[in-house]
Amino acid sequence: MHSKNKNVQFLFDFGSPNAYLCHKVLPQLEARIGARFEYIPVLLGGLFKMANNRSPVEAYAHIPHKLAYEHLEMQRFVDKHGLTAFRFNPHFPVNTLQIMRGAVAAQKLNCFARYVDAVYASMWERGCAMADPQVIAAELSAAGLDAPAILAASQDADVKERLLANTQQAHERGAFGIPTFFVGDEMFFGKDRLRQVEEEIVR
Secondary structure, eight states, X not given: OGGGGSOEEEEEOTTOHHHHHHHHHHHHHHHHHTOOOEEEEOOHHHHXXXXXXXXXXXXXXXOHHHHHHHHHHXXXXXXXXXXXXXXXXXXXXXXXXXXXXXXXXXXXXXXXXXXXXXXXXXXXXXXXXXXXXXXXXXHHHHTTOOHHHHHHHXXXXXXXXXXXHHHHHHHHTTOOSSSEEEETTEEEEXXXXXXXXXXXXXX
């Protein structure tokens, strides 16, 4: 299948509930089409600044029907895929700088997949305050990860630089929000584009 030759990327930030929802359905998609998504940690706050964008909650604050529709779309997706563990985080919006640096640190420490699963669960299933360093440490430890090592590595200059570089590169490629997918050079934004992502991979 051609899909194995295509570079397929998932740009994510833990602060996006829609990115969590994508994360939960990507394994089924990968199994179906025989492709692997490369996860790229991107700082959503930084990307918003570069792209002159704002979160839907801010952007549509004065358009209650639009906000209500955003929630409806989310609920439809949750129902369709049986994502019953999903809970909207009561601390939203969350400053994700620390946990996104942690993602890059986890890549360096070869525990990335476990880290991503653990943080997404803490954020969008257990509703934890994932901007609080003590909460982060407790959640990582509870998931069987080496919290002190990850938190220490997340302060390394090369880790901080990698997250900034990922974010800058995402902006230069045309990204303006999360979740964003790239199939080769073709960009797709939002969980609602997953079918198009799949079509592009197998094309």
